[in-house]
Amino acid sequence: MNHFSRRHFLQFASAAFATLGIHPLVFQRQARRYGQALAESTPRKLALLVGINSYADQPLQGCVNDTELQRQLLIHRFGFNPKDIYILSDKEATREGILTAFEEHLIKQAKPGDIVVYHYSGHGSRIFDPEPILRGVGNTPQLNGTFVPVDGTLPAGYPDVGGSVKDIMGHTLFLLKSALQTEKVTVILDSCFAGGATRDVRFRSRDGGRNILVSPEERAYQEWWLSYLDMSPEEFVNGYRTGVAKGIALAAAAPNQLAREQNINGFQAGIFTYLLTHYLWHKDSNIDQIFKKITPEIPSYFRQVPRYEVKVGSGYQLENPYFVETPNSPAQATVIGVSGKDARLWLGGVDLRKVGAGTVFEAVGDAGRVRVVSRDGIVAAATLENAVTVGTPLQLSVEAS
Missing domain, CATH: 1.20.5 (Single alpha-helices involved in coiled-coils or other helix-helix interfaces)
Known part of the structure; x- marks a missing residue:
């Protein structure tokens, strides 16, 4: 009502x-x-999904796909209304665009008890803050972790020339989360803080260092939120030291590690986002159990260990993902389009190596049945053998499993 x-x-x-x-x-x-x-x-479920591939320097390939992995999961598995999922990708994901979307879509709309999801896939970096908000934390200045918007370009002449960038600091994300009226907050971060690239694997990092500075706009923005939240610098320091502001934070890697994206059977994505969403499609589990299952799936030579953090004393690691108490039925795939006898399938929870022309899926708990004609990455074209509708959860038939 x-x-x-x-x-x-x-x-x-x-x-x-x-x-x-x-x-x-x-x-x-x-x-x-x-x-x-x-x-x-009946809490409202709100999500803001950010994915950036088209950086001017060091472009990526799988970040926009990550947002689609999350969108399909949130809609079909966790019951989010598509109208409540806001996506920012590539040229839209500027510093101003991300901050405005967080304020307008999440902070202004979320009420106590509502569910909020924020996902970021893109470059991470480390920049130098000569006057950090965390005054008194140490005697030596620190490099602070940041998220790189599409307009977070390095100064001309870098690395010989330094200057400020339009990055969004982790400190700022802490303040934005503090402004939310609900405690049911899940943040997913698929980025890292170091640089490099290979032929088959891309690292989600943008160069930084001691001569790359926090922008005056970022500092002013943080100070504004401290004032708005009536939070003293000391309270901020204590809160930031204690842990996440609210809810749960899921990270693709430790701060000193690289977060990778790669081609997964014809679909480019962040390996962490892919494994997380793939597991959630077909398993009901809590956060702690999920990480115990997906972490061994990342090759040890990647030196990438996902981690999670929950609000101290909350016990949220034992909660269902995204704080949704009754998710929809587990599935290996779902129907995302139907036109006559043709259907499109989202293969979010199935081993893509098992899906090709002729593969049969059956509706979970129903008589629906489809046969795959072709697969393009994580989407398949199929023909209907028994009627299905958009949103029908599917599982491999016995003959295909």
């Missing part, structure tokens, strides 16, 4: 009950309690 319909209901019902001798104020108090309880039982 939205704000306006609830107000109209209260006005109408108050008048009606007044004719029965029930005082309107008494009724309104009871109705509001009922309305609040109803609202708490």
Whole structure:
């Protein structure tokens, strides 16, 4: 029940009950309690997904695909309304675009008890902050981790010439999360803080260092949020030292490690995002168990160990992913389009090596049945053998498994 319909209901019902001798104020108090309880039982689910491939320097290939991996998972497995998922990709994912989207789509809309997901896939970096907010943390200046927007280009003449960049610092993300009214927050970060590239594997990092500085705009933005949140520098330091501001943070790698993307059976993606979403498609599990399962799947020679952190004392590592208590049925694939006898399938939870022309999928708990005609990466074209609809969860038939 939205704000306006609830107000109209209260006005109408108050008048009606007044004719029965029930005082309107008494009724309104009871109705509001009922309305609040109803609202708490049906939280809104909001997601902001950021993926950047088209950097001017050191472009990537799988970050936009990461956002699609998350979008399909959130819609079909965890019941998010597609209208509540906001995606920023490539040229839209500027510093201003990311911060504005976080403010408008998440901070301004999320209410207590709502579910919030923020996913970032792109370059990470380390830059020098000569006057860090974390004053007093150490006697030596530190390099601070950042997320690189599409306009986070290095100064002309780098590395011989230094200067400021438009990066978004981890400190800023802490403040933005602090501004959310809900505790049910999941942040997924598929980036890293070192540089390099190979033929088959790309590292999600942009160069940085001691001569790359935090921008004046970033510093002013942090100071504004400290003032808005009525948070003193000391409170910020204590909170930042303690851990994540709210909810859960999932990271592709430790701060001193490289986060990789690679081609996975014809689909380019961040290896962490791919393994995470692939596992969540077909398993009901908590965060701690998920990491124990997916971490060994990353080759040891990658030297990339995913990690998670939860708000201290919360026990959120034992919660269901994204704080969704009753996700939809586990599946290996789902129907994302139907036209006559043709269907399109999203293969988010199946081993892609097992899917080719002739592979048969059956609906989970239903008689639906489709046969694959062709596969392009993580999407398959299929023909209907028994009717299915968009959103139907699928599993490999016995003959294909």
